[in-house]
Amino acid sequence: MGREAVCTAHVGNEAAEVKALLESTTVVLRGDIKRRWDIAALQQLRIDGEALRFDVGGEAIALQLGEKEAERWLKKLQTPPPTLAAKLGVSADNPALLIGPTVGALDPALAEALAGAVTGNPRDAAMLVAVLSKPAELPRLADFHAGMRCKTVWVVHPKGPDASPSDTEIRLELRSRGYVDNKTSAVSDKLTATRYVRR
Numbered sequence: 001m002g003r004e005a006v007c008t009a010h011v012g013n014e015a016a017e018v019k020a021l022l023e024s025t026t027v028v029l030r031g032d033i034k035r036r037w038d039i040a041a042l043q044q045l046r047i048d049g050e051a052l053r054f055d056v057g058g059e060a061i062a063l064q065l066g067e068k069e070a071e072r073w074l075k076k077l078q079t080p081p082p083t084l085a086a087k088l089g090v091s092a093d094n095p096a097l098l099i100g101p102t103v104g105a106l107d108p109a110l111a112e113a114l115a116g117a118v119t120g121n122p123r124d125a126a127m128l129v130a131v132l133s134k135p136a137e138l139p140r141l142a143d144f145h146a147g148m149r150c151k152t153v154w155v156v157h158p159k160g161p162d163a164s165p166s167d168t169e170i171r172l173e174l175r176s177r178g179y180v181d182n183k184t185s186a187v188s189d190k191l192t193a194t195r196y197v198r199r
Contacts, residue, residue, distance in 0.1 A: 009033050010062040084113035087185040095119040100131030109188040127152040135165040138173040151198045159192040
């Protein structure tokens with residue numbers, strides 16, 4: 001969601017100037033008042049004058065954002081986040097060809113996103129979704145995609161500082177083959193996906 005504002009926050013009986021952040025799943029306050037709330041836990045979302053107000057965990061909260069900014073925050077808070085399928089751009093009308101995983105079962109979040117949106121025919125695929133578990137799979141992925149008509153491949157791989165293959169390994173291999181990365185999306189707590197497009 002990515003909004004932030006410096007404002008006066010009233011949290012219960014406390015009041016202070018804070019930096020308020022509206023993230024994809026949380027509202028965060030930094031400064032003299034520190035809080036982090038899951039968006040799903042916010043109750044009684046409303047605008048009162050120039051303040052965005054809500055209740056959470058037994059506390060009444062008011063963020064003095066100004067009328068226009070409070071309206072923007074309220075709209076974002078009330079809009080459900082896009083599904084993983086929407087982020088990947090897969091659907092029954094825009095199916096993906098899936099390769100991998102070579103180790104273990106398909107991640108449940110990815111399986112849910114791809115349900116009803118996978119084809120077994122490379123000619124019908126709008127994109128390739130490749131689940132990688134080791135660096136040695138990178139050349140195989142690139143060679144496989146080279147024979148497909150679609151130009152897009154989502155590379156799904158472990159995330160974190162010790163991930164293998166790493167973002168850098170994937171980027172170097174695919175860029176050396178004429179791909180450009182242009183979007184990323186979290187898949188689950190353990191996996192991330194990066195979209196590459198063949199030039």
